[in-house]
Amino acid sequence: MSAPRPLGPDPGARRLARPDREDPFAPFLDLVAAHLRARAKREGARIADEIDGVTAARPRRSARSRAPATAFLDSALALSAPATADLVGAVASLRGQLDWMRPDASETGWEVAGRVAWAEIVGPRAPVPSDRFRLGLHLQAPRTHYPSHLHAADELYLTLAGEAWWARGGTWSGTPDKAGSLRLHAPCEPHATETRPKPMLALYAWWGPGASPGLEAYRTL
Numbered sequence: 001m002s003a004p005r006p007l008g009p010d011p012g013a014r015r016l017a018r019p020d021r022e023d024p025f026a027p028f029l030d031l032v033a034a035h036l037r038a039r040a041k042r043e044g045a046r047i048a049d050e051i052d053g054v055t056a057a058r059p060r061r062s063a064r065s066r067a068p069a070t071a072f073l074d075s076a077l078a079l080s081a082p083a084t085a086d087l088v089g090a091v092a093s094l095r096g097q098l099d100w101m102r103p104d105a106s107e108t109g110w111e112v113a114g115r116v117a118w119a120e121i122v123g124p125r126a127p128v129p130s131d132r133f134r135l136g137l138h139l140q141a142p143r144t145h146y147p148s149h150l151h152a153a154d155e156l157y158l159t160l161a162g163e164a165w166w167a168r169g170g171t172w173s174g175t176p177d178k179a180g181s182l183r184l185h186a187p188c189e190p191h192a193t194e195t196r197p198k199p200m201l202a203l204y205a206w207w208g209p210g211a212s213p214g215l216e217a218y219r220t221l
């Protein structure tokens, strides 16, 4: 496999002709880029530049959910707060387009696999193709402990609705991340997350060499 190109606008990419109302993901991705530029100056600008460079979504069949945790999507969307209300509204309008997956039960155990769901929107196998970065949604049911894990990619989380506590290297946050909270994980930095009474809906992004297929080095600890 050739080495991934460095981050930054891809001169060969066609800038998505936004607003392209034929592409249901375009309005959502424009909003994501604006939030990341405003909230995460350096990392956010890099990811926003990548978003600007993606092509339109592939033509595709209707979406399918393979994740029981999507039963909690409505209750998470209902926890919308002003900081991210526009993004949450965009997720609600996309819900018929999202392919929700559950974690690999051999990594997390069956209980967690039934209470966490993720939907990749940009990535190697996502509706919007990219071999340079991944971006999607993470949904976690209430009272769920997602175990400590690590991976080779740089990672960003932006909480969209609900709340969750996070651990970095075994040290838990004293207060939960809420709508608008931003979190960065360095490559191979162990991290975990736990919901209590409320579900959590968050945006995630992966970038760097570890975001490339086959180089993820994902490991549950």
Ligand SMILES: [Fe+2]
Binding pocket: 151, 155, 185, 191
């Ligand atoms: Fe992670």
